[in-house]
Amino acid sequence: MEGDATRVLVGLDEYEVIDALERDDGVLEVHVQVPRSEAPCPECGTFSSRVKQRRRQEVRDGLCFERPTVLVWHKRRFRCDTPDCRGSFTESTGQVPPRSRLTTRLRDAVGRAGRTRSTAEVAGAYRIGWWTAWGAIAAAATAAIAARPVAPPARLGLDETTFRRPQRFATGLVDLATGELWDLVPGRSKAVVIDRLRRLDDEHLAGIDDVVIDPFAGYKAAVRELAPGARRTADRFHVVRLANQAVTDVRCRRQQELTGRRGRKHDPFYRARRDLLRASERLTERQAARIHAAFAADAPAEELWAAWIAKEGIRDLYAKSDRAEAETFLDGWLEVFGACGIPELERLATTLGRWREEVLNYFDSRLTNGRTEGRNLTIKAVKRSGYGFRNFDNYRLRVLYRCG
Numbered sequence: 001m002e003g004d005a006t007r008v009l010v011g012l013d014e015y016e017v018i019d020a021l022e023r024d025d026g027v028l029e030v031h032v033q034v035p036r037s038e039a040p041c042p043e044c045g046t047f048s049s050r051v052k053q054r055r056r057q058e059v060r061d062g063l064c065f066e067r068p069t070v071l072v073w074h075k076r077r078f079r080c081d082t083p084d085c086r087g088s089f090t091e092s093t094g095q096v097p098p099r100s101r102l103t104t105r106l107r108d109a110v111g112r113a114g115r116t117r118s119t120a121e122v123a124g125a126y127r128i129g130w131w132t133a134w135g136a137i138a139a140a141a142t143a144a145i146a147a148r149p150v151a152p153p154a155r156l157g158l159d160e161t162t163f164r165r166p167q168r169f170a171t172g173l174v175d176l177a178t179g180e181l182w183d184l185v186p187g188r189s190k191a192v193v194i195d196r197l198r199r200l201d202d203e204h205l206a207g208i209d210d211v212v213i214d215p216f217a218g219y220k221a222a223v224r225e226l227a228p229g230a231r232r233t234a235d236r237f238h239v240v241r242l243a244n245q246a247v248t249d250v251r252c253r254r255q256q257e258l259t260g261r262r263g264r265k266h267d268p269f270y271r272a273r274r275d276l277l278r279a280s281e282r283l284t285e286r287q288a289a290r291i292h293a294a295f296a297a298d299a300p301a302e303e304l305w306a307a308w309i310a311k312e313g314i315r316d317l318y319a320k321s322d323r324a325e326a327e328t329f330l331d332g333w334l335e336v337f338g339a340c341g342i343p344e345l346e347r348l349a350t351t352l353g354r355w356r357e358e359v360l361n362y363f364d365s366r367l368t369n370g371r372t373e374g375r376n377l378t379i380k381a382v383k384r385s386g387y388g389f390r391n392f393d394n395y396r397l398r399v400l401y402r403c404g
């Protein structure tokens, strides 16, 4: 009767409990054996009942009565009597795979817990080693990712991200309909996107209707090559960021030219460095005053002012209500800043000229990579909990498992 109760508690059908005791350290030690007199030889399949040897295997199981539990399996080694085989073999069960240090059910529980918690947290909760926990989480993540549909999203975002400092880039492939990551590939190049898309068959490739791209030439080339039918849209947030970067580049260059050194705390340029990037309609009076002080310090050259006007122009562009208006405005902008004599702005104009079609497509598609807050937070959380992933594959597993 008491034996039956323990057996239910332990819940591993293939075993019977022969003893249970509590160790000094609070760990519950449950001794079990397989209640059958013979086992099949894995080599020849013949059943043998000749026990050659007994040994104990300790396997971590879940928590019983809130206490960590160790199964001590009194395991038998059988002799195989088949003439050409004549080996010996150890019995095995589905609940405790060979060489495993965890029961299958503990492994599954650890793997599930690792979806939302860091490896260290899970290892601590189940009182197992970090690497043992990581092995279980990686296996669960791999299985979950393999079970996902292979078809790419009809609206695909290509989004660059970093996964480690010093900067290692990764390319996120995002389902824009759900905001979820579809896949993550290492690096940021035409080749990595081509490699990923080549794993799809033609029908799947033809199913990609829209692609939103960070304005990076490699991404565009890859999409044009493998999904030529997809409408390409330049990600608006990245386009605005390019314009912001031009303002910062002009500011830093002018600082050097005027003072022969980098900006310091009381320099008007330095004081206005963030205000210059803010939307003009949201500036407070103090912020506006700092900007005007910076413009005054740059007179009579007015290069900083020109950069700021160029940046505000890109923001105005995105306020246009239709493609025709946007087209007229963008072409005017390109004409003015493409030959303004300020190298940073001419460079920006060259880039946007190359992306003209993709920039304008926004006014038809209205799509952005607009990093859904959830995905962004998830990637950050994974980064934080991973103690800086040294290995891209591990990082990918964790991010996709969490986002999937």
Ligand SMILES: [Zn+2]
Residues within 6 Å of the ligand: 041, 042, 043, 044, 045, 046, 080, 081, 082, 085, 086, 087
């Ligand atoms: Zn055999």
